[in-house]
Structures are given as structure tokens and as C-alpha cells.
Amino acid sequence: MCGIDKHTCEDGSGDERAADAATDRGERTAIPGDVDRRRFLRWTGATAGAGAVLGASGSAAGDDAEDPYTERFVAADSSNFSDDWRGADDIDWIVVHVTVGSYEGAIDWFRNPDANVSAHYVISNYEHTSGEPGHTTQMVNHRDVAWHASASNGPSIGIEHEWHEDYGEYITEECYERSGQLIGWLCDEYDIPKEYYRDPTCIFDEPGGIIGHTNAPSASDCSSYPTRSCPYPEGGIDPDTLMSYVNGDGDDGGDETFQDDDGAMTTTDLNGREGPGLDYDVVNTYPEGEVGRVVNGPEDSDGYRWWGLHMTDYDEWVWCVERYLERVKFHMEEEIYTTTDLNGREGPGLDYDVVGTYPEGTVGEIVNGPEDSDGYRWWGVHYPDYGDWVWCVERYMASNE
Numbered sequence: 045m046c047g048i049d050k051h052t053c054e055d056g057s058g059d060e061r062a063a064d065a066a067t068d069r070g071e072r073t074a075i076p077g078d079v080d081r082r083r084f085l086r087w088t089g090a091t092a093g094a095g096a097v098l099g100a101s102g103s104a105a106g107d108d109a110e111d112p113y114t115e116r117f118v119a120a121d122s123s124n125f126s127d128d129w130r131g132a133d134d135i136d137w138i139v140v141h142v143t144v145g146s147y148e149g150a151i152d153w154f155r156n157p158d159a160n161v162s163a164h165y166v167i168s169n170y171e172h173t174s175g176e177p178g179h180t181t182q183m184v185n186h187r188d189v190a191w192h193a194s195a196s197n198g199p200s201i202g203i204e205h206e207w208h209e210d211y212g213e214y215i216t217e218e219c220y221e222r223s224g225q226l227i228g229w230l231c232d233e234y235d236i237p238k239e240y241y242r243d244p245t246c247i248f249d250e251p252g253g254i255i256g257h258t259n260a261p262s263a264s265d266c267s268s269y270p271t272r273s274c275p276y277p278e279g280g281i282d283p284d285t286l287m288s289y290v291n292g293d294g295d296d297g298g299d300e301t302f303q304d305d306d307g308a309m310t311t312t313d314l315n316g317r318e319g320p321g322l323d324y325d326v327v328n329t330y331p332e333g334e335v336g337r338v339v340n341g342p343e344d345s346d347g348y349r350w351w352g353l354h355m356t357d358y359d360e361w362v363w364c365v366e367r368y369l370e371r372v373k374f375h376m377e378e379e380i381y382t383t384t385d386l387n388g389r390e391g392p393g394l395d396y397d398v399v400g401t402y403p404e405g406t407v408g409e410i411v412n413g414p415e416d417s418d419g420y421r422w423w424g425v426h427y428p429d430y431g432d433w434v435w436c437v438e439r440y441m442a443s444n445e
């Protein structure tokens with residue numbers, strides 16, 4: 045499989061859904077800026093949500109994942125789960141697990157007729173095992189009973205999270221984010237209360253909720269519970285973190301990675317698309333280090349969080365995946381002022397000649413950068429009152445907007 049790492053996808057081949065954002069092929073699509081912008085602005089204030097936009101809601105059982113954000117369906121072996129015809133009223137619980145193994149290893153195991161175990165979903169956690177934390181595979185249809193929690197299987201959906209002490213005793217933000225999105229969607233779809241049960245609970249006496257494997261009864265009379273620590277080994281699932289994503293607490297202003305008008309720099313060669321999702325056409329592929337201005341978003345789609353950017357140097361309005369964007373102090377064409385008497389140099393570094401020294405309070409415009417050199421971050425600045433185009437140190441400039 046072609047992974048998310050751009051170095052494994054340099055020829056641009058491979059499955060787009062696996063490779064997504066990173067490709068070195070940059071076929072620039074000539075779309076007039078105003079058309080581009082109009083198309084882009086259609087997304088402003090979109091309230092339908094990514095699921096509705098994709099036109100995918102709980103579909104009939106088949107080869108497509110039922111959760112609209114899940115990348116693929118890979119069927120577990122038919123001897124590893126029970127055929128059933130559960131309806132929405134029969135599904136009241138979500139049981140949370142860790143794999144104690146790799147993502148692909150868990151998927152292979154559930155496909156092995158010797159396993160006698162399965163789960164509805166498996167979510168990847170590490171960059172260094174499967175190459176893309178937060179990737180999700182559905183393996184058993186919701187209507188069918190997966191075998192993951194003994195007597196608690198009947199009314200539940202089981203979700204496995206990749207974790208192994210040898211790979212790292214932590215759950216990545218991407219994995220939490222994806223799991224929270226999936227659990228939130230399942231709760232809405234099946235009217236499951238968004239309540240996390242932290243103690244051993246006789247789930248058959250409760251209205252429903254989310255529970256860790258170790259606290260879900262292994263006997264139908266609730267006389268026994270698992271002895272294993274799943275999903276709470278060292279560095280396993282933290283319920284508070286998971287629930288913050290289930291409840292979408294990350295969606296309100298303060299905790300966001302970006303705010304409107306922030307500068308956002310690409311951390312790899314990155315696709316910009318016409319809309320927030322992998323099905324939208326690529327408008328352009330921007331080189332690593334390109335700075336855009338955040339003007340829209342976020343939207344969650346296809347397992348990614350997307351931001352609308354104006355790529356100033358290209359005059360293009362596009363959507364990019366958050367994972368490959370870094371917040372930077374300025375955006376292109378931002379008006380700044382000097383906070384001290386500040387040197388402007390011919391290039392980004394102390395070895396370049398000083399062109400001029402601009403008094404504290406001089407107003408300029410960001411036109412290039414950033415570049416890191418000599419222990420400083422430098423930006424190209426145009427000072428219109430002086431007619432100078434120079435490089436200045438970031439820390440002595442502030443936004444004037």
C-alpha cells in the first residue's frame with residue numbers, strides 16, 4: 045500500500061485515499077481566480093456537515109463502510125462473527141478496545157478463520173507501523189454481532205484502537221480524533237447516550253453508552269468481568285480525551301489549531317482541493333514551506349480535518365488537510381509594523397548586507413518567507429515608504445491588522 049509518507053508516493057501513483065495529501069506532482073490547473081473564489085465561497089457557512097455533503101449515511105450492509113468517514117470495508121472471516129439482523133434499537137453500546145498489536149496485524153487476524161474474534165472497526169494509531177494514524181477499517185456490518193467482548197457482544201459495536209507497548213505507550217491525537225468522530229456518529233445514528241462508563245457495569249440494566257472492554261460483563265448475568273486491562277494498559281485509551289472528541293469540544297474557537305487570518309505553512313508538498321474532502325479535484329500542489337492565509341474551516345471529512353486557505357502567491361482558494369499545515373506568525377500580504385529600530389537585509393541571514401534601518405513603528409507588508417537562518421526566522425518585507433524590499437527578523441515585527 046502506498047502510505048501517506050510522500051517518499052513512498054513520489055511518482056504520484058497509488059490509491060488516492062491512502063496517499064491523500066502528499067504528492068510531488070503539481071499539475072497546475074488554470075482556473076481564473078474569481079471562479080475559484082466563487083466556488084470556494086460556496087462552502088462558507090456550510091452547515092450540512094461532511095456526511096451530508098458526501099451523500100453517505102448509514103448504508104445497507106455491503107462492501108462500503110457504513111460510517112461515512114471510514115476509508116474502507118475489509119470483511120472479517122465469516123466464522124469470526126454472528127450473522128444477525130440487528131436494528132437501531134438493538135444497538136445500545138460501544139465497547140472500546142486496544143489491539144495489543146499492529147493495525148494491519150489486527151485486520152489480518154480478524155480475517156483468519158482460526159481467530160474466532162472480530163470487531164466492527166479498527167483504527168490505526170501510529171505513524172511508524174501503518175504510516176497513517178487515524179485510518180479506519182470497518183470489518184463487520186453493524187447489523188451483525190462481532191466477537192470482541194463475550195456476553196457484551198449482543199447489544200454493542202466494538203472498536204479496536206491500534207496500541208502495543210513495543211510501538212509506543214500512547215494514543216495519538218489523530219487516533220483520538222478519528223475515534224471520537226466515529227463514536228459520535230454511531231451515537232447519533234443509534235441514539236446511544238454519549239456517556240462513558242468508567243466502572244464495571246451490568247450493561248443490560250443500563251440505557252446504553254460507551255464502555256471499556258474490561259468493564260463490560262463477560263457473563264450474561266454480569267457475574268464476571270474480563271481480567272485484562274483492555275483498553276487501559278499503560279498509555280492506552282484515556283476516557284476524558286476520547287470523550288472530548290466524541291463531544292466535539294475541539295470544534296469551538298479557543299482550542300482550534302487555526303483562527304481566521306492566521307498564517308498556515310505547508311510542511312510537505314501538499315494538495316489544495318476545491319472542497320473539503322478527497323473527492324474534490326486538486327487545484328494545485330503547493331511546495332513545502334508555502335504560506336497561505338486561513339479563511340475558512342474547519343470541516344471534517346474523509347478522516348481529515350480541512351481548512352480553507354487563500355494561497356496568496358497563487359491567488360487560489362483551496363482546502364488543505366490540517367495535519368500538513370503549521371501555524372506561522374504572518375500570512376502573505378499581512379500589514380506589519382516594526383517594534384524596534386529594525387535592520388532590513390538583502391537576504392534572510394546575518395551575512396547579508398543591511399539595506400536600511402527602519403524606525404520603530406514603520407509599516408510594511410509581508411511578501412516572502414519565512415526562512416530560518418542564524419537562529420532567527422526571517423520574513424521578506426516591503427516598506428512602501430522607503431521603496432525597499434528586504435528581509436527582517438520575525439520577533440521585531442507585529443501584525444498591524
Ligand SMILES: [Zn+2]
Nearest residue numbers: 141142257274
Ligand atoms: Zn478488548
